[in-house]
Amino acid sequence: MTKTVLITGCSSGFGEAAAAYFADRGWNVIATMRNPSPPLNDRLNVFVTRLDVQDPASIKAAVAEGVARFGRLDVVVNNAGYGLSGIFEGTPREKVRDQFEVNVFGVMDVIRETLPYFRKNRSGLYVNVSSGAGIFALPMISLYNASKFALEGFSESLSYELAALGIGVKIVEPGGVLETKFGNRSGAEFATTSTPSDYDGFVRGAGAVFDGLRRSGGKSTSQQVAEVIYRAATDGSNRLRYVATDDIKPYIDKRHGSSEEDYMKFMRDNLMPKLG
Incomplete structure (x- = not known):
């Protein structure tokens, strides 16, 4: 029988590319997003429906509707997320909660809602989209780092629990892909923070660091990430x-392949803003 994948965050970027990639290879796709839009609607094997990871009722409805449409569920790709940037001290507590509700608790709620289907069949797979920021930390994104570090730990631990039931868990770690709309919400959220003036020099320097990272990592595409998501699933x-x-491999290699002292020197030399 034709396999079915449910993907969150399909309105753009990795989610939209992954939905099209799976559909092109004959899968049934439950393409979910906060505000359903038409780009994927013209495919007979794609069911577009609303799912907001901060709204448990919408998760429950989307899963039930998708399974009713295609009759089965084989893979869940937890892709929805965003990156909160800014100085920690200037970030309101409610924004911190939003970051974790989307990147961590939302993933948990989608898994909690879909696990009964997988347990019943003693099969199934979760592909959780993390980030290089789940392996190494960068300036100005401490809360995004925290959420992705949490997702990585949760996913690894969960993989041990679910293996006994024949259910898999995998993690896909992309770096910076400029063509996505991922940065739009991040920029809007940054505008709502209030940074103490003592950090002004650091913020300017960090901006220059990130501009350099974006230029060096700008060749990666959503299509490439979609291909890796599909490979992980199949x-x-x-x-x-x-x-x-x-673009993130040098940082991962340093994280895993050098001493703590060498790793921290490498990161500080390459990522700490130059002040003064």
């Missing part, structure tokens, strides 16, 4: 982590 292995873009 390669039949028990591999946990998949690095999806080349």
